Amino acid sequence: MIGASREDINSLEAGCCMLSLEHFTREFWSTIIDNELIWSQHMTVMCDEIEALYNRVFARQPKINDLIINVPPGTSKTTICSIMATCWAFANMPSIRILVVSYSDDAVIGIADRIKVIMNSERYKELFPWVKIRRDMNNKHNLRTSHNGEF
Numbered sequence: 001m002i003g004a005s006r007e008d009i010n011s012l013e014a015g016c017c018m019l020s021l022e023h024f025t026r027e028f029w030s031t032i033i034d035n036e037l038i039w040s041q042h043m044t045v046m047c048d049e050i051e052a053l054y055n056r057v058f059a060r061q062p063k064i065n066d067l068i069i070n071v072p073p074g075t076s077k078t079t080i081c082s083i084m085a086t087c088w089a090f091a092n093m094p095s096i097r098i099l100v101v102s103y104s105d106d107a108v109i110g111i112a113d114r115i116k117v118i119m120n121s122e123r124y125k126e127l128f129p130w131v132k133i134r135r136d137m138n139n140k141h142n143l144r145t146s147h148n149g150e151f
Contacts, residue, residue: 014127018092021054022047025084031121032114033079042071043080050085058093078102082111086151087118091128094147109140115151116143 017024022044029037046069053067071077082100089096102108118124119133130147137144144150 010126014091017088017127020047021051021080021085021088024088024091025080028084028087028118028121028124029079031118031123032083040075043076046071046077046080050081054085054089054092057089057096078107078111079114083114083118086115087124090119090131090145090149090151091124093149094131094145095149097150100151105141112141112143112151119143 013027017027025043025047026037026039049067049069053063056063069077069081082102086098086100089098100108100111102111116133116138119131124131132146134144134146142151
């Protein structure tokens with residue numbers, strides 16, 4: 001955009017990221033994944049379904065149904081559903097409380113670590129300055145935001 005300030009560009013990018021989990025995922029993928037992002041249609045479907053579910057939460061509407069995602073291992077399910085969606089949800093609603101479970105404690109610690117890597121990245125802080133991790137409530141299993149949101 002010709003003549004647009006860095007703040008204007010960041011504001012537009014933040015808005016796009018907040019509206020679309022897919023856009024958010026594409027923006028922050030390289031923050032935690034070294035490999036080039038190769039987008040596939042199933043990733044769009046996952047993002048759309050998760051986004052629809054969270055949008056009802058953001059609007060404080062009752063849930064319509066549960067969401068079960070069955071895709072083979074190695075198809076970015078954990079990255080999108082547990083990591084990106086959590087960071088995206090905090091950007092949209094810093095007071096949200098999210099529970100992520102997995103088959104092992106080590107897996108949960110790895111998920112929590114990657115969530116913190118994204119949320120502590122300069123880009124995330126630049127786009128979503130209202131989301132801050134509290135220093136007194138930040139350990140290897142969970143975190144709390146300054147708005148008392150929890151993971």
